[in-house]
Amino acid sequence: MGVGDDSYAPATRLEGATVPASRRVSAQFASFALIGAFGYVIDAAVTYVCARYLGLSAELARPPGFVIATIVNFLLNRSITFRDSRAPVLRAFVRYCAVASVGLAINYAAYSLCVVLSPRFGVPVTPAILPLFVLVGVGAATVMTFVGFRAFAFR
Numbered sequence: 001m002g003v004g005d006d007s008y009a010p011a012t013r014l015e016g017a018t019v020p021a022s023r024r025v026s027a028q029f030a031s032f033a034l035i036g037a038f039g040y041v042i043d044a045a046v047t048y049v050c051a052r053y054l055g056l057s058a059e060l061a062r063p064p065g066f067v068i069a070t071i072v073n074f075l076l077n078r079s080i081t082f083r084d085s086r087a088p089v090l091r092a093f094v095r096y097c098a099v100a101s102v103g104l105a106i107n108y109a110a111y112s113l114c115v116v117l118s119p120r121f122g123v124p125v126t127p128a129i130l131p132l133f134v135l136v137g138v139g140a141a142t143v144m145t146f147v148g149f150r151a152f153a154f155r
């Protein structure tokens with residue numbers, strides 16, 4: 001196999017060296033995590049702005065941030081993390097959104113659990129705490145979305 005061949009094969013030859021699949025997965029996950037961190041900043045910032053300046057409830061402030069972060073993350077993951085994917089862009093985007101929707105369900109459930117439980121622990125739900133709740137949701141969905149994007153969306 002040469003450079004540009006199926007990136008999901010057990011090993012890829014790069015300039016005479018063989019790169020084991022586990023190393024490629026590690027590199028992809030590292031890239032995915034960095035892009036995810038950037039997406040988190042977008043998601044948390046938009047959520048904060050929607051709650052603080054638009055007066056939306058904690059539940060309604062979250063979806064706009066998630067949608068914007070999902071689109072940005074798709075573009076970055078397509079061009080960086082899964083750049084060897086041969087999947088047509090539209091098909092990859094539709095599949096990405098399907099996986100992201102499952103991730104959103106996990107993510108939003110964890111986020112909402114934080115919103116519901118925090119007052120019971122004496123922590124008021126304010127715009128300032130919402131980015132922490134977004135982080136909990138992102139953490140809950142990270143591994144599942146990586147596996148789904150790698151095995152399905154960019155296949």
